[in-house]
Amino acid sequence: QSALTQAASVSGSPGQSITISCTGTSSDVGGYNYVSWYQQHPGKAPKLLIYEVYNRPSGVPDRFSGSKSGNTASLTISGLQAEDEADYYCSSSTSGNTDVFGGGTKLTVL
Amino acid sequence: QVQLVESGGGVVQPGRSLRLSCAASGFTLSSYGMHWVRQAPGKGLEWVADIWADGIKIYYADSVEGRFTISRDKSKNTLSLQMNSLRAEDTAVYYCARDMSHYAFDYWGQGTLVTVSS
Numbered sequence: 001q002s003a004l005t006q007a008a009s010v011s012g013s014p015g016q017s018i019t020i021s022c023t024g025t026s027s028d029v030g031g032y033n034y035v036s037w038y039q040q041h042p043g044k045a046p047k048l049l050i051y052e053v054y055n056r057p058s059g060v061p062d063r064f065s066g067s068k069s070g071n072t073a074s075l076t077i078s079g080l081q082a083e084d085e086a087d088y089y090c091s092s093s094t095s096g097n098t099d100v101f102g103g104g105t106k107l108t109v110l
Numbered sequence: 111q112v113q114l115v116e117s118g119g120g121v122v123q124p125g126r127s128l129r130l131s132c133a134a135s136g137f138t139l140s141s142y143g144m145h146w147v148r149q150a151p152g153k154g155l156e157w158v159a160d161i162w163a164d165g166i167k168i169y170y171a172d173s174v175e176g177r178f179t180i181s182r183d184k185s186k187n188t189l190s191l192q193m194n195s196l197r198a199e200d201t202a203v204y205y206c207a208r209d210m211s212h213y214a215f216d217y218w219g220q221g222t223l224v225t226v227s228s
Contacts, residue, residue: 001172003154034212038155045205045221046147046155051214089155093213097169099145099157 004029004090004102011108017078020105022090023071028100030071034093037066037075040104041086049088050075077107085109112136112217114206119222122196132189132206132219140165140184143209146191148202149221156202159191160209174200196226 005023012018022029022037029035035053038046048057050066053073065076073092077084090102118130130146146158159170159180168180179192189206203223207215 032212034214036214038215040155045218046215047218048210048214048216051211051216057210057216087154091155091157091213097167098171099160099213101147101155101157104154 001094001096001098001100004092004100006088006090006102006105008103009106009108011110012077012080013110014080014082016080017076018080018107020075020077020088020090020107022073022075022092022102024073024092024100025071027095028092029068029073029090031095032093033068035066035068035073036091037064037073038089038091039084039086040089046089080109082109112208114208114217114219116204116206116219116222119204119224121225121227123228124197124226126196127192127194128196128224130191130193130204130206130222130224132191134187134189134208137208139182139187139189139208144180144182144189145207145209145213145215146178146180146189147205147207147215147218148200148224149205150199150202153202158204160213161189193224196224198226200224201226 037050145160203221210216
């Protein structure tokens with residue numbers, strides 16, 4: 001149950017696009033299309049942004065999109081806005097019927 | 111509307127026990143898989159345990175296996191986490207979360223802080 005690998009930080013200017021990657025193994029990210037992405041603002045509970053690799057729950061703007069290739073999943077945020085500044089976590093189901101999160105990526109909007 | 115409210119957190123000495131509860135409203139808890147996720151101060155999210163909708167399949171993270179027990183009470187529409195033999199590294203905010211589909215957590219509680227310290 002090793003954590004998925006995410007970059008510690010990423011930054012971008014308003015209006016730009018950024019991509020956050022999440023690397024796992026064939027036992028989690030690569031083996032299942034059950035990757036989720038969460039946004040967490042300081043002191044708040046996480047919010048689901050993407051599920052099953054690329055699906056958005058109702059109410060999540062289409063600026064947020066997900067994809068996957070092999071053992072790496074990605075979250076792309078286009079048209080960056082100031083309120084997007086937050087921590088972002090990926091997660092994946094695993095072959096052991098458990099879940100595993102990434103270490104988190106802090107997004108700074110310059 | 112859907113709401114999850116955790117309770118039961120606090121300060122506890124190493125080796126002692128604590129029981130967390132998560133009260134659900136706006137939906138029937140037993141119709142969904144439910145999870146506990148924790149977050150140590152200043153750290154990332156860590157999945158802890160889940161109970162499937164069938165109430166039979168239960169899984170734990172290696173870090174808590176044998177010490178924590180997840181359960182639910184249909185009559186009270188609540189989820190619980192019994193935590194025994196607590197360690198300093200169990201210090202975290204504990205969230206309960208609803209599984210909408212294959213480990214996608216669409217609703218989260220506000221979290222309850224557990225501090226393990228002598």
